[in-house]
Amino acid sequence: xxxxxxxxxxxxxxxxxxxxxxxxxxxxxxxxxxxxxxxxxxxxxxxxxxxxxxxxxxxxxxxxxxxxxxxxxxxxxxxxxxxxxxxxxxxxxxxxxxxxxxxxxxxxxxxxxxxxxxxxxxxxxxxxxxxxxxxxxxxxxxxxxxxxxxxxxxxxxxxxxxxxxxxxxxxxxxxxxxxxxxxxxxxxxxxxxxxxxxxxxxxxxxxxxxxxxxxxxxxxxxxxxxxxxxxxxxxxxxxxxxxxxxxxxxxxxxxxxxxxxxxxxxxxxxxxxxxxxxxxxxxxxxxxxxxxxxxxxxxxxxxxxxxxxxxxxxxxxxxxxxxxxxxxxxxxxxxxxxxxxxxxxxxxxxxxxxxxxxxxxxxxxxxxxxx
Numbered sequence: 001x002x003x004x005x006x007x008x009x010x011x012x013x014x015x016x017x018x019x020x021x022x023x024x025x026x027x028x029x030x031x032x033x034x035x036x037x038x039x040x041x042x043x044x045x046x047x048x049x050x051x052x053x054x055x056x057x058x059x060x061x062x063x064x065x066x067x068x069x070x071x072x073x074x075x076x077x078x079x080x081x082x083x084x085x086x087x088x089x090x091x092x093x094x095x096x097x098x099x100x101x102x103x104x105x106x107x108x109x110x111x112x113x114x115x116x117x118x119x120x121x122x123x124x125x126x127x128x129x130x131x132x133x134x135x136x137x138x139x140x141x142x143x144x145x146x147x148x149x150x151x152x153x154x155x156x157x158x159x160x161x162x163x164x165x166x167x168x169x170x171x172x173x174x175x176x177x178x179x180x181x182x183x184x185x186x187x188x189x190x191x192x193x194x195x196x197x198x199x200x201x202x203x204x205x206x207x208x209x210x211x212x213x214x215x216x217x218x219x220x221x222x223x224x225x226x227x228x229x230x231x232x233x234x235x236x237x238x239x240x241x242x243x244x245x246x247x248x249x250x251x252x253x254x255x256x257x258x259x260x261x262x263x264x265x266x267x268x269x270x271x272x273x274x275x276x277x278x279x280x281x282x283x284x285x286x287x288x289x290x291x292x293x294x295x296x297x298x299x300x301x302x303x304x305x306x307x308x309x310x311x312x313x314x315x316x317x318x319x320x321x322x323x324x325x326x327x328x329x330x331x332x333x334x335x336x337x338x339x340x341x342x343x344x345x346x347x348x349x350x351x352x353x354x355x356x357x358x359x360x361x362x363x364x365x366x367x368x369x370x371x
Contacts, residue, residue: 070095314346
């Protein structure tokens with residue numbers, strides 16, 4: 001198994017710190033050297049070169065942000081979004097969310113919707129700094145649906161939504177669903193439709209699992225219209241217009257009736273499933289920098305005590321470029337000891353930094369924006 005490793009040369013010239021943008025990145029590249037080693041003798045893990053150098057403007061923007069050059073990174077991302085690279089759009093969305101710039105976020109959301117003809121991400125502040133008056137309401141309504149989606153489950157969902165503040169973000173977790181009966185499908189369709197028409201802000205998780213289940217049900221010889229309609233409403237909720245329209249045509253042919261019509265509304269935000277109660281997960285927050293590397297030590301201590309290393313980075317705003325090597329050292333030690341590693345919830349700026357530095361080869365990454 002080949003893995004990347006990074007080490008900086010000790011004779012790094014101080015002049016590189018005065019070079020902005022691509023020049024500084026290129027200088028960094030020239031001082032990053034290869035260290036090849038065999039971990040654990042017969043473990044089969046071999047470390048190979050990966051310089052962590054930018055190969056694209058997106059890469060460079062990620063490194064600039066990681067190095068604390070926020071304004072330069074923002075200028076570069078604004079140039080890249082004109083090319084249609086969705087990675088840059090999500091990085092800019094998350095930069096605004098970190099900086100609590102809701103108006104800029106919403107303006108970018110309008111441009112995104114016009115550019116891609118699909119719904120943009122939903123505003124949600126990242127991190128604990130800055131003004132965040134609406135934060136307590138974000139968890140006002142959160143419900144994990146059970147294995148059987150039936151009338152009892154949907155009644156609980158309906159009551160949870162009705163009890164929540166109308167300005168709250170509603171979070172619905174579909175990840176445990178194993179079966180969907182007809183009454184549950186019909187009720188769930190009505191609930192999602194009502195929430196959409198009322199312009200409620202939704203966060204959903206586990207939707208891929210539910211989508212796959214409904215597709216299987218719809219392929220059955222004696223499939224039920226209610227399961228088709230729930231999938232159509234789910235596609236509508238997620239803002240997946242192309243999938244909605246393809247399924248609508250199949251529905252009309254199959255049942256010889258007119259399908260529902262597409263409605264252009266703000267899509268639900270897809271998020272990862274929350275850990276189960278009592279779930280053993282390490283949650284880190286804020287900036288991880290050379291001056292604040294207690295988080296790395298916390299990570300190391302947690303990893304030493306667990307075989308399945310699960311770290312939630314949803315509230316981490318930045319990982320400094322200089323701290324990445326320390327993070328990699330912890331990951332390498334985990335791999336050398338046969339541990340599995342999952343890093344989840346991180347923003348798009350951190351995700352692109354992880355990709356540039358090869359951390360996607362060391363751990364399973366479940367980013368904030370899975371697409």
